[in-house]
Amino acid sequence: MQLLASRLDSVKPSPSMAAKSHVDALRAAGRTIIDFTIGEPDFPTPPHIVAAGVAALNAGQTRYTGSAGIPPLRKAIAAKLAHENGLAYTADQVVIGTGAKHVIYNALAATLNEGDEVIVPAPYWVSYPDMVALHGGKPVIVASDESNGFKLRPQALERAISPRTRWLVLNSPNNPTGAVYSAAELKAIGEVLLRHPHVWVMTDEIYEHFVYGAAKHVSLLALVPELASRALVVNGMSKAYAMTGWRIGYGAGPQELVKAITLLLSQSTSCAAAMSQVAAVTALEGPQQCVADARVLFEQRRDRMVELLNRIRGVRCTAPDGAFYVFASVAGLIGATTPDGRKLSSDVDVMMYFTDIGGVAAIDGASYGLPAHLRLSFATAIEQIEAGCASLARAVEALDFSHVNEETSHA
Numbered sequence: 001m002q003l004l005a006s007r008l009d010s011v012k013p014s015p016s017m018a019a020k021s022h023v024d025a026l027r028a029a030g031r032t033i034i035d036f037t038i039g040e041p042d043f044p045t046p047p048h049i050v051a052a053g054v055a056a057l058n059a060g061q062t063r064y065t066g067s068a069g070i071p072p073l074r075k076a077i078a079a080k081l082a083h084e085n086g087l088a089y090t091a092d093q094v095v096i097g098t099g100a101k102h103v104i105y106n107a108l109a110a111t112l113n114e115g116d117e118v119i120v121p122a123p124y125w126v127s128y129p130d131m132v133a134l135h136g137g138k139p140v141i142v143a144s145d146e147s148n149g150f151k152l153r154p155q156a157l158e159r160a161i162s163p164r165t166r167w168l169v170l171n172s173p174n175n176p177t178g179a180v181y182s183a184a185e186l187k188a189i190g191e192v193l194l195r196h197p198h199v200w201v202m203t204d205e206i207y208e209h210f211v212y213g214a215a216k217h218v219s220l221l222a223l224v225p226e227l228a229s230r231a232l233v234v235n236g237m238s239k240a241y242a243m244t245g246w247r248i249g250y251g252a253g254p255q256e257l258v259k260a261i262t263l264l265l266s267q268s269t270s271c272a273a274a275m276s277q278v279a280a281v282t283a284l285e286g287p288q289q290c291v292a293d294a295r296v297l298f299e300q301r302r303d304r305m306v307e308l309l310n311r312i313r314g315v316r317c318t319a320p321d322g323a324f325y326v327f328a329s330v331a332g333l334i335g336a337t338t339p340d341g342r343k344l345s346s347d348v349d350v351m352m353y354f355t356d357i358g359g360v361a362a363i364d365g366a367s368y369g370l371p372a373h374l375r376l377s378f379a380t381a382i383e384q385i386e387a388g389c390a391s392l393a394r395a396v397e398a399l400d401f402s403h404v405n406e407e408t409s410h411a
Contacts, residue, residue, distance in 0.1 A: 010133040015126050015367035023361045034360045034388035036376040039175070039325075041242040045279075046290040049241060052282035056275040065274050067266040068258070069096025069250070073277045076284040077250050085205075086222035087233065089252045095261050098272045100206050100236035100249030103261065105131050106268075107202065107232050107251060108167075110260035112137040116166040121152035122369030123327065125175045125204070129369075137166070141369055146318065150177035150327065150370075154188040161192075167200045168193065170220065173207040176368045176375040177327040178320020180215045183223055190224030200230040206249075207323040209240040209291050212299040215321035229254055239324075240291050241283045246276040298324050301378040301385055308389035309376070312396050314404075324379040327365065331372040336399040344399070347372050358395030360388045 019037040026033050044050075068074065074091040081087040097103035104127075112118070114136040120128045122143045129139035142160045144150050157168065170189070172181040181189075193199055201220065208217045221228050236249030251261060265271065305326055306319045314332030330350045337343050338357070344350050351364040351374060365373025378385060 007134060007136065011130045015363055019361055019363050022355065026355070032359055033355070034380075034384055034391060036360060036362045036378075036380070036388055038377045038379055040238065040244040040379060041294060041324075042380050043242055043294070045242045045246070046283075048286055049243065049279050049283045052286075053246070053275050053279035056278035061274045061278055063274060065271045065277060067271050068092075068262040069094070069272060070274070070277045070281075072281050073248075073250075073284075076281050077252065080284050081233065081252055085208075085219040085233075087219060087228075087252070089233075093255055093258055094250055094252050095258045095265070096272050096277060097249045097251070097261075097265065098247040098269055099238060100204065100234050101127060102247075102269070103232075103234050103236075103249050103251040104128075104169075104202065104204065106261045106264045107234075107253075107257065108132060108135045108137065109264055110257065111200070112166060115164060117162060117164045118167045118169060119157065119160050119165060119199075120169050120369075121171075123150055123174070123177050123365070123373075124169075124369050125171055126367050128169050128171075138164075140165070143369065145370065146329070150174065150179040151181060151185060152189065154192045157189060157192050158195075161196050161199060163198070165196070165199050167202055169202045169204065171204040173211060173217065173320075173322025175207065175323055176325050176363075176365075178323045178325055180211055180217060180321040181220075183216075183218045186218060186220045187223050190220055190227060193227055194224065197230070200232070201227055202232045202234060204234045206234070206236055206239050208235065210295055210298055210324060211322040212295075212302060212319075213321065217322065232257060237280050237283055240294070241280075242290075242294070243276075243280070243283065246273075246279060248272055248276050248280045298378065301380070301382060302326070304382055305376065305378045305385050305389065308386065309392075312389070312393050313401075314396060315392070324377055326376045326378060327368075327370075328374050328376060329372060330365075330374050332404070333396065333399070334372060335404040336401050337403065338400075339398050343403075347374060350374065354392060354395055357398075358391045360391050360395075 074094040077094045078089045078091050112135040116137045117140045118132040119140045122141050132139040142156050211217050232253035237243040317326050317328035333350050347364045355361045362374040362376045
C-alpha cells in the first residue's frame, strides 16, 4: 500500500530552507560560510515590540484565541490598510495566520478545485507554484526577464488567462528580483483583470516598506478598487518589524473568503500564538521609526552589494527597487571550468561552486523560475557583504574561461 499522497510528487522542498540546511551542515563541519540566502532581517525585533510580547506573557495571554485572530489586531490591521495603503476593510474582513505564507496556503486551499489555474509571474517566490500544485491546481508560469524589469506585462497576462483561471498572484516588491510595479503598470494589469471577472487577484505586499530611490509601493486595489470584491491582500509582520520568528501574517479580503480561510485555520493550527498577536498590535500602533531606519540601512547595503557584484567577471546585476535581494545574472560564468576540472553547466553548478569552494551561499535562479541567475540577500551586515563579495571574486578568478564566450563573460 502506498503511504504518501500522490499530490506530493509535484511538490519540491523549499529551496531557501534546503540552502539553509546545507549552510548549517557545512558550518557544523567546521567551515566558515557567509550566508546570502537569508530572507529575514539580521537585526533583532525592536525592543518595544519585544516588551509587548513579554508583557502579554506575564499577563497570562497564553491561551487560544479565536481562529481569525484577536479583535485588537484585526482592527489595527484594518486601520493600517486604510492609513498606509488607502484600502477600506473592516476588522471582520481580516484574518490572522502564522505568517503570510500560511495565509496564502489556506487561501489556495479554500478556493482551488482540481485543474484550476493560477497565473504565477516568473521570477516568483519559490512557494507559489508548489502551493498551487499541492491543492490540485495548475500553476501557469508567465516568464519575464531583465529586459522588461522582471515584471508581468498586461499583454502577457491577457494571453495567459483561460476559462479555468482562478487567481493571479502578484508580488510587489518582488522576491527574488526586488522589482516594484509602478502605479501605471498596476493600472494596466488591473484593466486586464476587469475584463475577466472570473479571475481573482492575490497581492503579496510583504516587502512594501522596503523600496528605494524614487520607487514607491502602491497597492493595486487602491488604484483599481473595483477589484476588491475578488482580491486578497496578503502581508505580515516578519519583514518590516524583524518578527520572522513571531509568525504573524494576515490577509484582507471579502468576508466570504476570510470566513473560509478561518474555517481551515480552525481545523489545522486553531490560531496564531496569542502573545505574538499582542506584540503585533504594538508593532502596528507604536512608533514606526524602526521601519524607516531599516529601509535606510537596507538601501545602503543594496548599493554596496550591487557595486561589488558588478566588479566580478561574469556577474551582472541592476539595483533592485525593493525587498532585500539582488537577482544577479551569472550567465557569464556558465561554461567556465573549476580548478579541479569540473564544468559549470548551470546556475545550480555556480551556486554549489560558490558555496563549497568560495564559502559563500546563495540560491539558484532556476528555483525562482529563471535560470542563469542567483538570488543574494543583502539582509546582512556591510562587513559580511564586502567579505562575501571578495570571496566570490577570488572564486571567479580561479576559474578557467577559455571555453566561455568572452562577450558573455564580461557582460
